[in-house]
Amino acid sequence: MSGLIGREKEKQLLKLYIESNRSEFIAIYGRRRIGKTFLVTETLGDRLDFDMTGVINGDSAMQLTSFALSLTQSGYTGKRPANWIEAFSALREVITARGNQQQVLVFIDEMPCLDTPKSGFVPALDLFWNGWASRQKNIKLIVCGSATTWMVDNIIDSHGGLHNRITHEIHLHPFTLHETEEYLKANDFHWxxxxxxxxxxxxxxxxxxxxLLDNKLGLPANVDRLFFSDDAELAGEYERLFSSLFRNPQPYKDIIRLLTDNKSGLTRKEISSKLGKESGGNLSKMLTNLENCDFLRKYNVREKKINSNxxxxxxTDFYVRFYNDFCRLHSTDSHYWSNSLNTPKQNNWYGxxxxxxxxAHVQQIKQALGIAGIRTEYYxxxxxxxxxxxxxxxxxxxxDDIVNLCExxxxxxxxxxxxxxxxxxxxxxxxFExxxxxxxxxxxxxxxTYGLxxxxHSYEVAASLDMNALF
Incomplete structure (x- = not known):
């Protein structure tokens, strides 16, 4: 598969941030598998002066060892750090050795992994940034993490020493349909x-x-191979996905399962009632976390006025929905999707x-309707x-006092x-009126999909769009 496709906005932002005349603390977050690391390494490449990755499920000793190895690769020859204060002190030495006349790019990937219990990682990071790095002019600290909850709580919306210290954040969302089409074309899919x-x-x-798609196969055969075959590559992804994002994943999976079974969506009060949970801060926090991971979206509703409360x-996560709809019960048919072609169940699901x-493509719909420049509310x-x-x-x-009621x-x-x-x-x-x-x-x-x-009986229709509008 080829290199970085799409992400034009994010690439431009990243390049803009690192060319500034001040130190920058840039946080990139988003769900697992979304391409955060790839964005940084493909955009900045060999410009990185220090590059390390946290060890998934590693203990404190493993994290420090990984950090120390990256220090060595960056030219550090001093004593091996025994704790995070010493580790960031060594990083300071590496940066200082580069001089202050050039930009120094530091990339720490999977940062949440470094914050093991009682490790003192966050206070050490706080001391490094607030005590020294932020006062320099040439340091660009770029951090990533799939554990979106940790990234938001400890870095982006921190209430501790890193409060308001992030200079830029990039929430990396899934590809749009247009970017997906570009990606598939670049990899010889003629679909x-x-x-x-x-x-x-x-x-x-x-x-x-x-x-993971194979361009020698059609979509149904690819789906069978990835989800339903004996060695399906995405069979275990669901559990890995939630375990990597949340330290206690089960309550989040309960919310996902509930929303899978209620396809038109639920209010927070309805979720609380069906789960038997209090509609308080903890549930609100979990819903916000799922939104930050692009699993959910909260839509306003219209009563006598637009009601966001x-x-x-x-x-909204398509993979998560598909898994819960078809894979959770573990079909024994290794060609389940191919054998379901054009059945009412599959066609209704596609509908x-x-x-x-x-x-997921409201902005593209607005563009196709010619109203991209008009202020709108959608709900x-x-x-x-x-x-x-x-x-x-x-x-x-x-x-402009017009309402598009979309069917x-x-x-x-x-x-x-x-x-x-x-x-x-x-x-x-x-x-409605x-x-x-x-x-x-x-x-x-x-x-x-193909027009009207x-x-x-179609005279009531004021505007008609087909699927091309979504691209």
């Missing part, structure tokens, strides 16, 4: 856009997962996944009066609205 959409619905925009949490795909809406309760997953409310439909050809659906759509618009009291123009917006068949 059409529907197949690329389906790939994203299963793997998400996670570079490592995409790197009673927002809906939905599971729901396409809704999530669109929700979900649930009827509290209609039976069964109507729900619209995506509503874009615009500053998202997945099909393998052009989508056709019949008389029954036309009536449902009209009733949904009426319910009556329950919210909005006095804005409502534009029914269809987002389909125009007929006598």
């Amino acid at each position: 059409n856009r529907l197949t690329i959409c389906q790939t994203y619905m299963i793997l998400g925009g996670v570079p490592y997962y995409l790197s 009673n927002g809906i949490y939905q599971l 729901l996944a396409y809704e999530r795909l669109c929700m 979900s809406w649930r009827s509290k009066q209609s039976k069964p309760a109507a729900q619209v997953d995506l509503i874009i409310e615009r500053a 998202i439909k997945y099909s393998r050809g052009k989508y056709t609205i019949d008389a029954n659906e036309e009536e449902k759509l009209r009733n949904r618009i009426t319910d 009556q329950e919210t009291g909005l006095k804005k123009a409502i534009q029914l917006t269809m987002i389909t 068949n125009e007929n006598a």
Whole structure:
């Protein structure tokens, strides 16, 4: 597989930060497998003066040994450090030896691993940065970590000595569909856009997962190989993923499982009730942690006004959703996905996944609608009066007094609205107007895979987009 694809914004930011005329403390965080290390090493390469990686599940002695080896590789010849105070003192010697006329780049990867119990790592880092490095002009300290909770609590939002010491943070998100298409093309995948959409619905925009695909196989065979075969490469990824991110992963997996079973999402109060937990600080903290890992997204809801306090949490990580929907029960069919092609279960799943795909690409939808420059709020809406309760997953409310009420439909050809659906759509618009009291123009917006068949029942549609808008 080829080198760094996409990440243009992040590459430009990283280059900008390291060329400044002051010392910088740059924190890069995001879920496991998202490409944090690759971003740094491919962008900065041999410019790194000190480069070390924490040892996953290593004890304090192993972490110090790893640090000491990196010191030696950077030219350090002094005494081997016995603790973190001495380790950072040795790093100071390495930096000082470079002189103060050039930028000195220090990269510490998987930093959360270094903070073993009673090791004193964080106070030593605090002393190194606040006591010396921050007062220099040429030091660029770049730190990464997959344990996003640790990175946020101890570095980015620290309430201790590192409070407000981060000069820049980069939250590395999954690839967009456009970046995913670029990645696949660069690696000789000649797949059409529907197949690329389906790939994203299963793997998400996670570079490592995409790197496991075999361009000699079609998507169904790849899915069978990665998830359902006897030696499936992603079979154990789910447990590793949560264990690497959270020191106590089970409560987080409980929330994920709950949101898997409630596909339209739940409010914090509903999550609390179903889990039997207090809707207090601990649950709020866990939900925030899952958001920071790009597992969840909180959507505002529209009642008489936009309500962010009673927002809906939905599971947004595509790999995590696919695993819980199909792999958790460990199917014994090694060709399960290929054997499920065009079955109602698989097609229905793709339909729901396409809704999530669109929700992950709202900015691209705005661009396609020609409203990228207009201030907007986007949210979900649930009827509290209609039976069964109507729900619209995506509503874009615009500053020009227009509301795009988006209906998202997945099909393998052009989508056709019949008389029954036309009536449902009209009733949904009426319910929305009556329950919210909005006095804005409502534009029914269809987002389909291949576009809309125009007929006598499609006249209510003000705008129609197909999957190309998402790229």
